[in-house]
Amino acid sequence: MNSFGRPLTRNEDPRLLRGEALFVDDVELPGLLHVAFFRSPHAHAHLLSLDVSAARARAGVVAVITAADLGDYWQPGPLLVPPPPVPGMIFNQRCQVPLVRDTARHVGEPVAMVVAESRYIAEDAVAEILAEWETLPAVGDLEAALAPGAALVHADLGTNVAAEVHQARGDYAAAARAAHLVLKRRFTYDRGASIPMETRGVVAQWDPRADRLTVWDTTQAPVVIRNGLAGMLGLSERQVRVVAPNIGGGFGPKMMMFYPEEVLIPWAAMRLCRPVKWIEDRLEHFFATTHERSQIHDAEIALDAQGKILGVRDVFLHDTGAYDPYGLTVPLNSQCTLLGCYVVPAYDSRFTAVFTNRTLVTPYRGAGRQHGVFVMERLLDLAARELGLDRAEIRRRNFIPTDAFPFDQGVIYQDFSRLSYDSGNYEPILDKALAAIGYADFVQRVQPEARAAGRSLGLGLVCYVEGTGIGPYEGAKVQVQSSGKISLATGIGSQGQGHATAFAQVVAEQLGVDLRDVEVTTGDTDQFYWGVGTFASRGAVVAGSAAHEAAKVVRQKVLRTAAAHFECAEEDLVLADGKVHVAGVPDHAITLGRLAGLANPMRGAVTPGTEPGLEATSYFGPASGATASGVHAMIVEFDAGTLRPTILDYVVVHDCGTVINPLILAGQIHGGVAQGIGNAFFEQLAWDENGQLLNASLADYLIPTALDVPRMRLDHTVTPSPLNPLGVKGAGEAGAIPVGALFAQAIEDALDLPARGIEILEMPLGPSRLWEITQRG
Amino acid sequence: MKPAPFAWHAPEDLAAALALKAQHGGEAQFLAGGQSLVPAMNFRVAQPAVLVDLNRVAALDSLAFDAEGTLRVGAMCRYRRIERDAEVARRLPLLVEALAEVAHPQIRNRGTLAGNLCHADPASEMPAVMLALEARFRLCRHDGERVLPARDFFLGPLATALAEEEMLAEIQIPALPPGTGTGFLEVARRRGDYAMMGVAAVLRRGPEGRCVAARLALCSAGPTPMLAERAAASLVGTRLTAEDFAAAAALAVAEIDPMGSVQASPAYQRHLAGVLVPRALALAAERAA
């Protein structure tokens, strides 16, 4: 009966497996119209003229909408995340617009919207739109963007600087002076894309009889979309229902708000009084859905002779793309996560976010944490080599000691609170990982033997932390239905994380019911009014805790109602198997369904101050994020001729506090690692000097297949978070974060690059680029 | 990503198909398996006004060895049929070995050899294999036909010697003489991707073990599938030792003209040719024993 903490199969699976689950593109409505966009073919250009007359005249075309047609509705999008309260910071807000009016700032920016009887016809009409452009130089390279005389993404700004943030504590200069060793390197991390298997999509229906708008949207944050749309369209929130049904993967970019299409489709549905659908195709996805990852770090570490870190200084550039509606979440994550599991007495970090003529950058699984981990772990590897220290040992020497938690890092985090690690215990994680991968044996025997046999075998071992489960809040409503089933609704959306099962486990634990009898609804603003969204590995932590709190209150109500029914004390009651009975009298039980009926009497007087029904709504807002941590270790073999890797073993030891469902957790880690492998070895967006994307297809942008992802072995330690009632920490991004650093170390090790004076300082790294690097030695 | 409109014809015999092509000329395109054409149409890179769909021309779905031992592959013969044919695997193992690297089963279940060759992607495996096997192509038009050696068929990236009215109706692959060994190796980023470099090697040993004939063809090595003729010639008369392979590889690397891609720089492609040519030759030599 007790389901919490057990590896149970999922409630959501049967419908998905039968092909019955509703995704946005499955929504069919009578009279449905279809949209295709005419998008900018240029990275940077003035729109001189736009002729949509032929498109408008085509049979089957209902409307062609340009910026001019939008009137006052044409507004730059809202700033989703304001800049952090860091003294002295600069932030230049430039948000995306619904349709290009005079200047296109990235390839794929929407210019005109065609609404037609079918997507086929809409695409035919798009091909007939004529635009005249004056092309402008495209800003791509981050350093060139800041050079005097550079072309400007936003001419009115007079600079391509989107933001500058400096955070420091301790005296780095003094640390460097006192250091036995100071190492400085440049690290680069290039752009990638999240590529959920389902692209984005929006369907909107205006019902004039009910005076209501319904929007199906592949968003990770339906409540925020509802609120925003109501404001933009001049409606009250109650008139707008946003549904995020089954979502085919999110990974962050479906959390962007508002995409131009999200603003336009509901508007068109209201104006045309017909339901309107837009489903992004894969080609559009490469240009129109946000990206992540380009940063250049100039980083420096100061250590004493024993390998103890004295300080780190980092100056980095961050590519924010053409607009910055998501504020500084990604570079702040990089800045904060760099500190890792380590005591860094002096830290001086300054970043400049740079506008470029590329698709916007917003968080994608890891959300900047990769970069921080890459820089720090690489610096430690280089330092270990210089100091003749073992790579595990240098990490161990710098771990934050167990008795130092909560550990204040003294910098401002993405949630604008001071970054403080709630709990952690890092050495056992490292020890488990070393044992699992067979570290000592590999170093002493396996690798030397392999080298002697001409094989290129290497090992990677890296540590990371992950700030998870940040506020502000989420809520949950738990209700006993008259059927005896329990319903749970929350405001977040679900993109495959198994919320319908994990939350059900949380509730089932409190209410003594079968997990299958808890029906979870996520992502429907008519079912739950308040919420923020699914991001930053916060679903289980924040919404899970709210569900727990709500279930506890319902439990009280159940017992109170049953006590009245049995005329006994609440303490004498047993709640189990969906029934309540008096202790010792199990045959005499009343079901939860009947109790729900008793709590909603049709006649008679209700005691003043009581509420009908067995239901409760609770909210949970953690004071700050919960910090998860882990170690990844990998053994990889390279074909020394072709430089193709084969991963022979992969171990993850992870601490995300209390585990609700180990099966789902394992899936999250596996998926994260797979994306990490993609990010490290396969996935890189390639651009030419005109800002054109060269690999905008799944044949050219390579996401890993079943042959590219190895079998992973997982282990856990449990250090509960004191910040929430469940003790959980998020786990959604952990798999992806350290893989770049892991690959870099393993490549150096396998190919014995340090002996040739070659260092791996960049990610991603496909075989062609790796070969180039190895030619330098 | 929806195809532009087109008129669709699905004739049931070859003559009707050729007549339609003659009638519509450059406006029309033959549709075989569609595994290259349909994606191009979905991207609207290809927008034929007329599609002459060959899927109902039963006579073109043929696969048989003739009296001379030449394998004759009809225009509508799907990869699936070739790769599952035990006789083909026995007599022309190079074909089957290379086929395993072509995309994935879901694509090979519909894709055709002829369609792939007409697409003439220089990164594709099959054009290089046809060069290595000295295949001949029977090109038919409504009023005649001609037979062209594979090496004269490929003119450039996505360009062939097919005239506007012609169809690649049949591929003829001659039997390999006794004593022949073959090998195919490629390096792609992932299983099923186009090769960054691919090498097809065909070697024949004489009675006393020396090499009497050699052919070496590479994909992703230039604007067309490339024959490394000087490299192959250097092997004739040798004992096919590792040193002979290394020498041949050096020649092959100089003969090819890789164009580079998002995945691989030309320099890395050359490097890969240097790695793969000896490996493929060793494989072929071992099998020629």
Add this chain to the structure above:
Amino acid sequence: MKFTIRVNGVEHTREVEPRLLLSDFLRHEIGLTGTHVGCEHGVCGACTILWDGAPVRSCLAFAVQAEGHEIRTVEGLAPGPGQLNPLQQAFRDAHGLQCGYCTPGILMTMTAFLEENPKPDEAQVREALSGNLCRCTGYQHIVDAVLLASQA
């Protein structure tokens, strides 16, 4: 043009444009939305269906071409309403899906694969899976699910 197609044993006659992709026909003309679309250029495998028993990409065929052929989709797998077939059950037991978007295509590919290879090993399963992309699971639990189904 008017044509007739058999899907999961049921005949459907519709008037369509020749350019209508089979994937769009299945999803939007006859409402079988279990077949998903992830790329429309033949790479992701989400749209995989069985065409005369063999897995093919439904985004790379025109609906009219399917006349006279037997098409099978994910909706045709379960033995009855509300039920799962052994492969589907194995996917549930092994947590072989997260968002479930890739799942129908993978089920169709694996249905044909297991018919030909009833007792595969892990390497064969991974090979057979390599034409279907999944962005959520890292494949491990999918592989486990297929192996589990093959042991049933």
